[in-house]
Amino acid sequence: MSNKILNTRRDFLRTTASGLVAGMLPVSLVRLASAQEGGPDFTFAYVSDAHIQHVKGSQFVRNWDRGLIRAVAEANLLEPKPDFVVFGGDLAQLGTKAELDHGAEILSALNYKTYAVLGEHDYYLDLGEYWSELYGDHYYSWDHKGAHFVTLNSILTYDDWTFNRWESAERRMNEMAGLDNPNGSPFMVGKKQMDWLKKDLAKVSKDTPVVVFSHSPLQKIYKGWNFWTEEAEDIQALLKPFNKVNVIYGHVHQIQYNQIGNIAFTSVMSTAWPWPYPESYAQAESHLPILTVPMNRADPFNERDATGWQFMNMHTGRVDLEFNLYDNTNRTVAFNEQKGHPEDTSYSDPTNRTPAQRHY
Numbered sequence: 001m002s003n004k005i006l007n008t009r010r011d012f013l014r015t016t017a018s019g020l021v022a023g024m025l026p027v028s029l030v031r032l033a034s035a036q037e038g039g040p041d042f043t044f045a046y047v048s049d050a051h052i053q054h055v056k057g058s059q060f061v062r063n064w065d066r067g068l069i070r071a072v073a074e075a076n077l078l079e080p081k082p083d084f085v086v087f088g089g090d091l092a093q094l095g096t097k098a099e100l101d102h103g104a105e106i107l108s109a110l111n112y113k114t115y116a117v118l119g120e121h122d123y124y125l126d127l128g129e130y131w132s133e134l135y136g137d138h139y140y141s142w143d144h145k146g147a148h149f150v151t152l153n154s155i156l157t158y159d160d161w162t163f164n165r166w167e168s169a170e171r172r173m174n175e176m177a178g179l180d181n182p183n184g185s186p187f188m189v190g191k192k193q194m195d196w197l198k199k200d201l202a203k204v205s206k207d208t209p210v211v212v213f214s215h216s217p218l219q220k221i222y223k224g225w226n227f228w229t230e231e232a233e234d235i236q237a238l239l240k241p242f243n244k245v246n247v248i249y250g251h252v253h254q255i256q257y258n259q260i261g262n263i264a265f266t267s268v269m270s271t272a273w274p275w276p277y278p279e280s281y282a283q284a285e286s287h288l289p290i291l292t293v294p295m296n297r298a299d300p301f302n303e304r305d306a307t308g309w310q311f312m313n314m315h316t317g318r319v320d321l322e323f324n325l326y327d328n329t330n331r332t333v334a335f336n337e338q339k340g341h342p343e344d345t346s347y348s349d350p351t352n353r354t355p356a357q358r359h360y
């Protein structure tokens with residue numbers, strides 16, 4: 001791909017993400033962006049972690065509602081139109097029918113086919129029963145334009161914790177909803193799903209791009225906050241034989257990106273609120289490369305600061321993410337073919353960082 005085309009693509013993505021209405025982009029740019037070698041290019045969008053919270057009666061926490069409504073409205077204005085939208089989990093805050101119904105109603109305004117990922121806030125009240133009525137299976141796969149997509153349920157945990165430890169479903173939900181709670185339990189996919197994943201991937205040729213959607217990171221980042229999946233290494237081993245693998249996950253409410261072997265990992269933002277970066281990023285002895293740089297955020301007077309959604313460009317088997325940060329500077333994390341890992345295109349040059357960001 002020539003630099004000229006790449007630059008044009010980036011400009012095109014930036015223009016799209018800035019919220020221009022449909023029809024304003026020159027058609028030639030759209031053609032250029034889809035004329036790549038090595039397979040068809042296409043786009044999809046990703047909205048995650050809405051945490052719709054019921055107050056009483058027909059009242060819900062306004063701020064979380066507004067974040068999701070805005071993402072849906074902006075996604076509907078995208079041009080070119082995404083082939084589909086993924087909702088990345090934590091639609092509800094405490095897993096109630098009222099919350100899931102209200103969230104599903106907001107999402108139903110999307111003009112595109114929507115795939116859903118299960119989050120822990122959707123699951124631990126009734127163990128995903130009502131969520132299944134709305135969205136079906138907890139894990140599944142499909143093929144689209146030469147790529148293989150897998151959606152995992154990565155927020156299961158030990159049976160003893162789930163079935164025996166708590167006196168009520170509400171208590172169980174509350175214990176898992178806390179971010180920094182010593183009563184929590186590590187996220188897992190479990191043996192049944194691991195067996196299914198193994199069988200599913202066995203049918204896929206090794207040169208097919210594989211994109212995995214999970215709620216928790218399929219890498220071990222920080223156990224205390226469950227930025228973690230217990231079988232991360234086993235899942236990575238199953239994905240290792242494929243040439244191009246992308247794992248895209250929610251749950252962390254912040255920008256993260258990483259590369260482990262052939263697998264590119266990228267997080268997506270929440271429409272509800274940002275989490276801070278755990279202190280352990282700077283302190284812990286880690287086998288991971290430096291994950292990211294701090295987000296430009298923390299305006300306490302802006303309820304939408306550091307929340308947003310993503311526009312994704314699936315080109316030549318790699319996924320570039322344009323982070324649409326509401327009322328903030330959009331960020332792009334794109335795979336750098338020369339360096340062999342994803343990078344934040346604005347922050348890869350340390351001179352672009354503020355002094356406070358440089359120690360990362």
Ligand SMILES: [Fe+2]
Nearest residue numbers: 049090251270
């Ligand atoms: Fe979340």
Ligand SMILES: [Fe+2]
Nearest residue numbers: 090119120251
């Ligand atoms: Fe979550």
